[in-house]
Amino acid sequence: MKTILLIEDDADMRENTAEMLELADYRVLKAENGKRGVELARKETPDLVLCDIMMPELDGYGVLHMLGRNPATAEVPFIFLSAKAERGDVRKGMEMGADDYLTKPFEESELLNAIEGRLKRSELFRRGFDHGFEGLTKFMEQARGLEALKNIGRDRRTRKAEKKETLFHEGDELRNIPFVVSGKVRTFKINSEGKEFVTGLHGTGDFIGYMGLLENGHATETAEALEECEVALIPREDLLALLYKDRDVSIRFIKMLAHDVKEKEQHLLQLAYASVRQRVAQALLRVHERYAQEKDRDLGVRISREDLAAIVGTATESLIRCLTDLKEEGAIETQGRDIRIKDRNRLEDLAST
Amino acid sequence: MKTILLIEDDADMRENTAEMLELADYRVLKAENGKRGVELARKETPDLVLCDIMMPELDGYGVLHMLGRNPATAEVPFIFLSAKAERGDVRKGMEMGADDYLTKPFEESELLNAIEGRLKRSELFRRGFDHGFEGLTKFMEQARGLEALKNIGRDRRTRKAEKKETLFHEGDELRNIPFVVSGKVRTFKINSEGKEFVTGLHGTGDFIGYMGLLENGHATETAEALEECEVALIPREDLLALLYKDRDVSIRFIKMLAHDVKEKEQHLLQLAYASVRQRVAQALLRVHERYAQEKDRDLGVRISREDLAAIVGTATESLIRCLTDLKEEGAIETQGRDIRIKDRNRLEDLAST
DNA sequence: CGACCTATTGATCGGACTCAAGGTTGGTGG
């Protein structure tokens, strides 16, 4: 059961509203002024806060400010209740970070709609945060319920891409963002001598190249299908509109990007000082993490030696020598192009050294 | 002069409002329905759109949707005008990405306040985007006018840090985010063999370590003063609240992070395949970019060879040998610990090869 | 089944790391 904190100084109003909420099967915490409200919020961490603006002791803005300063309560949805006369103040409240407002007197349906909408959104938001970086669309899928996302899912044009086909080149203007429906895609950069370095591996449910989209609309890397793929092309305006207009999506994005930066930094450290052997171990783990079949996880991954070398950032021959060593040590097994991890611990040891 | 697009089907209302705006010295484009409004918006790209909800041909939501799909108009502030009876609809509008709403009838002051607030914000937003990544606070400074930021500027506790003093270690919980008031700071990671790799150089006006803050509240790197510094400690709640609650700040952040990811990818490519010589050239340029005195730009930068080596990601001795070569070739000059660039072009050539 | 691509192994070479030793610089305390 969801808990709602109701902060309202007028006793009638408070009891009335509380009753409506309880009938709708919410647990209601009642506070008669802002100070008490903040105390309750800190102690109980409600799922949502309804708060009057004009109050003795500590007014609605004060409450919002206090809750915003504490990480535990900062993300709790906050809805203002305001009398008609305070219309100008509501705007101030929204600017301070309230999520919504209701003008008194309000209908029961109006109240419940606002609450439900916010709770749904907030839950989505929180759940999304637990997942890792790469599956933006796992989030997107969950979000399907959101009005804002409906349009993106609809009228998708999908197309096939053959193995080795290039989806876009570095420097291309990205009018559409590819979204991988099935298959595997790698993104890479090419240095002035023509050597490739793989910057990302993507699978079902990933968007590709949005980084460049955010930078200046041009791709910062080249994307190529590793096998036959099905991709949907999402008009960039749709993605941008979603990102710009929806706060929850923005914040989710920030976390994802921050995570990505952190990973890249880790990678830099590795590349700077680790031997090819260590980097190979690391790369094997990463590739398996990303592409291993879920059902039969150690069944192996099929990847060309050249591609793997580009992930590690070394010459193909060096990579192969290293694989041979690992094979002899019993850490991995190969069958033609497939590579299977036999001793994960061993690889992890190597990678972290 | 700012241009405002007013979309309103009621002729009286339209003329009245337009008059108010013209008196306040705005240029006003008038449209009598949504379809005409979208056309005008595309042709003229106004600075702000005022739009009624209920209209023939294409209603307010439609207009918002159409404008949102076009990059040129997506970022134009959008304010709904709604009759009282449409109160429920307003919420829908805000969810679709409108920036504000006004309930008819409105006061002149109410209208002008809403418009001015939005314009100011939007300009700030756009200006901020042109700058590079590192000076988050250049943005912050410009933003000083924003209500939301007032509190961050105020009651700063600042403290001195001595040369070589550690501001925080990798893994520390970051309760306060250091903000560099004066001096230079480097951030670095340490690998398992104790070698350091510099991930960032920071100077006046930079926040440090916010990446970790976004990830899980723990620092992902170590920060150390390169010289005597003055730092302000910003409570992380303040920064997070700002980030979470203010859409413009969120989006700005996204762009910054995307830029950072791009740079790190570039760096990875370099590190993977470029020789020490090339990387040294690159690092010299970067360090000068970041720390050279503005007044006398080629006066040189003072940095220990060890630190520079950690930036390049090589051994101190290798770095020194490389510096010696560059000196002999006339690309740089050294005086004790200072390094001065003599031939920038030459270095750039080297770096890009 | 044959042409072509990819994987593997060998031999060689060079760049960069390590260890070692001597020269400079800068700061501190008498």
Added chain:
DNA sequence: CCACCAACCTTGAGTCCGATCAATAGGTCG
């Protein structure tokens, strides 16, 4: 103010990792 110490810079020699070139074996696809 000067001497001395410690930290830092610089150079040399030796070694090793990994890149390159070359040649062969193994798979794959038309």
